[in-house]
Amino acid sequence: MDLRPIGVFDSGLGGLxxxxxxxxxxxxxxxxxxxxxxxVPYGGKSRETILRYARQDIGFLLSRxxxxxxxxxxxxxxxxxxxxxxxxPVPVFGVTDATARAAVSAxxxxxxxxxxxxxxxxxxxxxxxxxxxxxxxxxxxxxxPLFVPIVEDGRIGDGEPVLELVARQYLEEMGDDGVDTxxxxxxxxxxxxxxxxxxxxxxxxxxxxxxxxxxxxxRLLENxxxxxxxxxxxxxxxxxxxxxxFSRTATIFxxxxxxxxxxxVSLEEK
Amino acid sequence: MDLRPIGVFDSGLGGLxxxxxxxxxxxxxxxxxxxxxxxVPYGGKSRETILRYARQDIGFLLSRxxxxxxxxxxxxxxxxxxxxxxxxPVPVFGVTDATARAAVSAxxxxxxxxxxxxxxxxxxxxxxxxxxxxxxxxxxxxxxPLFVPIVEDGRIGDGEPVLELVARQYLEEMGDDGVDTxxxxxxxxxxxxxxxxxxxxxxxxxxxxxxxxxxxxxRLLENxxxxxxxxxxxxxxxxxxxxxxFSRTATIFxxxxxxxxxxxVSLEEK
Numbered sequence: 001m002d003l004r005p006i007g008v009f010d011s012g013l014g015g016l017x018x019x020x021x022x023x024x025x026x027x028x029x030x031x032x033x034x035x036x037x038x039x040v041p042y043g044g045k046s047r048e049t050i051l052r053y054a055r056q057d058i059g060f061l062l063s064r065x066x067x068x069x070x071x072x073x074x075x076x077x078x079x080x081x082x083x084x085x086x087x088x089p090v091p092v093f094g095v096t097d098a099t100a101r102a103a104v105s106a107x108x109x110x111x112x113x114x115x116x117x118x119x120x121x122x123x124x125x126x127x128x129x130x131x132x133x134x135x136x137x138x139x140x141x142x143x144x145p146l147f148v149p150i151v152e153d154g155r156i157g158d159g160e161p162v163l164e165l166v167a168r169q170y171l172e173e174m175g176d177d178g179v180d181t182x183x184x185x186x187x188x189x190x191x192x193x194x195x196x197x198x199x200x201x202x203x204x205x206x207x208x209x210x211x212x213x214x215x216x217x218x219r220l221l222e223n224x225x226x227x228x229x230x231x232x233x234x235x236x237x238x239x240x241x242x243x244x245x246f247s248r249t250a251t252i253f254x255x256x257x258x259x260x261x262x263x264x265v266s267l268e269e270k
Numbered sequence: 271m272d273l274r275p276i277g278v279f280d281s282g283l284g285g286l287x288x289x290x291x292x293x294x295x296x297x298x299x300x301x302x303x304x305x306x307x308x309x310v311p312y313g314g315k316s317r318e319t320i321l322r323y324a325r326q327d328i329g330f331l332l333s334r335x336x337x338x339x340x341x342x343x344x345x346x347x348x349x350x351x352x353x354x355x356x357x358x359p360v361p362v363f364g365v366t367d368a369t370a371r372a373a374v375s376a377x378x379x380x381x382x383x384x385x386x387x388x389x390x391x392x393x394x395x396x397x398x399x400x401x402x403x404x405x406x407x408x409x410x411x412x413x414x415p416l417f418v419p420i421v422e423d424g425r426i427g428d429g430e431p432v433l434e435l436v437a438r439q440y441l442e443e444m445g446d447d448g449v450d451t452x453x454x455x456x457x458x459x460x461x462x463x464x465x466x467x468x469x470x471x472x473x474x475x476x477x478x479x480x481x482x483x484x485x486x487x488x489r490l491l492e493n494x495x496x497x498x499x500x501x502x503x504x505x506x507x508x509x510x511x512x513x514x515x516f517s518r519t520a521t522i523f524x525x526x527x528x529x530x531x532x533x534x535v536s537l538e539e540k
Contacts, residue, residue: 040314045512146420241315241316
């Protein structure tokens with residue numbers, strides 16, 4: 001048993017959809033969340049900048065003595081995380097491995113869709129991982145840069161007109177391509193899964209990257225005898241912009257009230 | 271005559287709409303532009319974070335020996351810039367003073383609209399400035415957080431369906447309020463002025479903050495005998511994310527090809 005906390009980070013608050021899954025799957029774990037809200041979003045930035053920020057994020061979590069780090073961020077996970085993961089003394093992983101496996105095991109016709117930020121789609125990491133597992137798979141991709149601002153503007157209700165119009169534009173072509181599995185390649189997207197699922201149709205299986213990463217984390221800790229078997233873990237949250245603004249928005253992503261301290265931290269001076 | 275360059279900065283590339291006006295009004299001036307593309311956008315961030323970034327931006331421009339600094343950014347201009355402007359040895363100013371004057375002189379019925387980022391609207395700086403000039407004015411405000419991502423996604427053509435839907439939602443209420451003058455309180459908005467103007471109607475005068483700031487800069491330099499009366503100035507551009515991505519997007523905001531060197535710079539280590 002290893003009672004050190006789990007570290008989870010994201011460019012902003014989307015990664016809390018993954019934290020929610022970690023809480024459900026591993027209620028005994030302490031969790032430290034870092035949201036780089038002072039520099040959010042990462043999704044339109046260059047690979048080099050994304051990776052520099054990711055190193056600072058991981059460095060901060062390691063300074064809090066975590067036993068594992070999850071990059072609950074599609075953009076970081078697809079922009080070089082694996083190249084640097086080996087530089088750290090604890091497991092550091094993103095959402096792509098578990099997600100690629102889940103997509104390959106879900107598909108029946110081998111036609112897999114992927115939506116994400118511009119940087120995630122540009123990186124082509126999922127293509128490589130899916131094809132390694134299933135060489136005959138066909139991957140259909142679409143960058144959806146307006147989904148994050150739409151979610152952050154709170155326009156997430158099913159039938160919300162702007163969401164509906166944008167989602168139809170982004171997804172219609174993918175429906176025509178006959179995908180039967182769609183990777184929601186950004187931790188914001190589970191909040192609009194209702195709309196996405198309705199447009200894609202009931203036969204299309206949606207893959208939630210945060211949920212898959214949480215399941216991988218549980219396997220990893222279990223296999224290493226490192227699961228914390230407490231009754232209930234403690235949670236703490238760090239952000240790089242105002243801590244005051246955090247709780248209201250965090251509630252949307254967590255699906256429940258924020259328990260635990262919220263503190264502001266500076267990464268730039270590290 | 272002062273041959274030192276003019277410094278202009280913004281959170282990203284929107285400030286180039288102001289640079290364009292400076293080039294037109296003062297063709298003999300050298301210009302150094304800084305776009306903090308590694309941390310863009312500022313508009314949803316806290317006042318404290320915005321001001322910290324602004325100090326770093328100004329510090330960088332001063333290190334290049336500029337004779338004046340223009341914050342071509344509605345968010346910075348309305349979030350504490352004036353409190354720190356006096357700390358620097360050259361004039362440092364934003365877009366609000368000249369814009370408030372222009373709006374007051376344009377309005378006939380005293381009903382002035384203001385659109386901008388969340389942070390700009392929250393700040394209520396325009397309200398204060400307009401009421402100081404014209405105590406009977408009525409100000410109608412609306413935060414338009416989706417306009418920046420829509421512009422950055424290139425959805426700027428008149429009649430573009432997402433822009434049209436969002437713009438109607440944001441502006442309809444303001445039309446009902448009977449404003450005859452509308453401040454485009456973000457340097458991105460001139461790119462969608464066609465759509466905004468059509469929805470508001472021909473009787474509503476649109477105020478472009480970057481153009482007003484450029485006009486103020488010209489008056490300031492002229493009054494101080496500091497205008498550079500060269501044939502043509504030289505331009506250089508600095509960004510905090512990839513320099514490679516800059517030129518394509520910059521062309522949209524400048525309305526012409528980028529002339530001059532583009533370099534990447536780090537502000538965090540300063």
